[in-house]
Amino acid sequence: MNARLTLEGITKAYPAVVANDQVSLTVQPGEIHAVLGENGAGKSTLMKIIYGAVKPDAGTVRWNGKDISVASPAQARALGIAMVFQHFSLFDTLTVVENIALGLPPDTRLDSLAARITATAAQYGLELEPQRHVHTLSVGERQRVEIVRALLTNPQLLILDEPTSVLTPQAVEKLFETLRRLAAEGCSILYISHKLDEIRALCHTCTVMRGGKVTGVCDPRQETAASLSRMMIGSELPQLHPRPHQPGAPRLTVSGLSLPKAHAFATELTDIAFEVRAGEILGVAGVSGNGQQELLAALSGEDTRAPAEAIRIDDRPAGRLNAAKRRLLGLGFVPEERLGRGAVPAMSLADNVLLSHQGPETVSSGMIRRGAITAIAAGIIERFRVKAGGPQAAARSLSGGNLQKFIVGREVLRNPKVLIVAQPTWGVDVGAAAQIRAELLALRDAGCALLVVSEELDELFEISDRLMVIAKGRVRPAVPTAQATVEQIGLWMSGMGEAQTPASTELERGHA
Known part of the structure; x- marks a missing residue:
């Protein structure tokens, strides 16, 4: 044959x-x-x-x-x-x-x-x-x-x-x-x-x-x-060794977040409530299309329809703030869509640094400091082992995994107080995925509050301190990862079980 x-x-x-x-x-x-x-x-x-x-x-x-x-x-x-x-x-x-x-x-x-x-x-x-x-x-x-x-x-x-x-x-x-x-x-x-x-x-x-x-x-x-x-x-994968920790004060607090559909095929968000503390990773599991996109838009500032008090960053009302103002409060964001949202395809990696690094170190008197953004891009390329033709390489010239490493690195280098990451290792090879996860854990250990939205359950179990499931625009109360099973989380992802009620947020507040 x-x-x-x-x-x-x-x-x-x-x-x-x-x-x-x-x-x-x-x-x-x-x-x-x-x-x-x-x-x-x-x-x-x-x-x-x-x-x-x-x-x-x-x-x-x-x-x-x-x-x-x-x-x-x-x-x-x-x-x-x-x-x-x-x-x-x-x-x-x-x-x-x-x-x-x-x-x-x-x-x-x-x-x-x-x-x-x-x-x-x-x-x-x-x-x-x-x-x-x-x-x-x-x-x-x-x-x-x-x-x-x-x-x-x-x-x-x-x-x-x-x-x-x-x-x-x-x-x-x-x-x-x-x-x-x-x-x-x-x-x-x-x-x-x-x-x-x-x-x-x-x-x-x-x-x-x-x-x-x-x-x-x-x-x-x-x-x-x-x-x-x-x-x-050519070698075995590096092993992650998350160390025990005690979470600090809440850095990101969401309460009573309900949003109607932004368009006919969107998912309505209903009474979303959770908090992420300094020095912890809260993982969000769910099948794509169950409200993750809408939740990320509301948290990042792309959607500013939420009441001001529904989203608080470092105890400051942020629901009505745009993305730029939320960044000034210490928010970092890695969207799931690399080209078009995470990076501008035709722009160089150095120029793409400006999408999130907009301060006196990169812009002075309205003028871009070319040397500074080139140095930042070069630092990201070296630290995250990004395979690229240098800081002036166009974003679209990178493979998906290497572009993801660059975007994650760009946000990590800002040392944010709160980092929201969507699909951190989507389409990334196992070596690069291990590196990205190690960087997220290091950021957590430095006191950052991280919200990680991923459809990779193995990933969430590996790096998250607590797990929360979103299904049909509602979330279940977060549970300590050590007490969760893949089978139970999978059932919740498919919509089986009761959705979160306002009272159930007390369960997750008692996790620490």
């Missing part, structure tokens, strides 16, 4: 880097094949070559035993190759069903397609509303659109990049069952993930890349997380 996909000697070079260097890879029919590597290892470039979005400089692509040259994604889809990108290819002004229709024959009826989307989404546990406009969706919800779009094509080869980051633990297992069923029916799956345990549980084969080259091929079921890590980064 011919292999479904064979790559031999694939090479792709850009002016500053060789992204793929003589890469070879074979995927059999019905095989779930992982591709593992650090950010910048060349995985995304290799997937884009398979999908026809990038043309290789050298090498051979063989599909079902025949040499081919995939000239475009449209040709790839015609061959039976579907891909879900880490950075989504969706048009904000179109609806979900209109976006999905773009990759289908022109005579596709939108009403029947909407029904197929709803059915497929329900089958795989991915909640979607076909008539919603994409600009109203969170990052996690946009990923669901991409996954469903790929599944609708009944592909022979399905390429998935970090597909489980939007799912509860229960839904992850359901997706795994679906992928195993697809594989049993002959569909091949290329699976990119930074979750080593996930790869070991699901995949039959793993190709490991480092610096654009293949460094090993193994059966991940026979490996440990430590051995996979050594193959990927």
